Amino acid sequence: MEKCHCAQVRFETIVQRAVSExxxxxxxxxxxxxxxxxxxxxxxxxxxxxxxLNLAATR
Structure with a gap:
């Protein structure tokens, strides 16, 4: 799975926005x-x- 079908948003878009913002x-x-x-x-x-975002290793 690579996107939320309900919201029509790709996971990569979420990562990109998190980084850029x-x-x-x-x-x-x-x-x-x-x-x-x-x-x-x-x-x-x-x-x-x-x-x-390399967060899994920090938990």
Missing amino acids: GKDYREVVRSCGAADTCTACKDYLVAYCEER
Whole structure:
């Protein structure tokens, strides 16, 4: 899975916005409404963002 189908937003877009705006990816997710309707993508979205932003290793 590479995007939230309900909000029609690609995971990569969330990562790019987080980096360019200097925000936590979770803030971007909330602002665009991703993983909020059916939540089927939530686990994939979190894993994708944390891997791309190298956050998984810091936990």
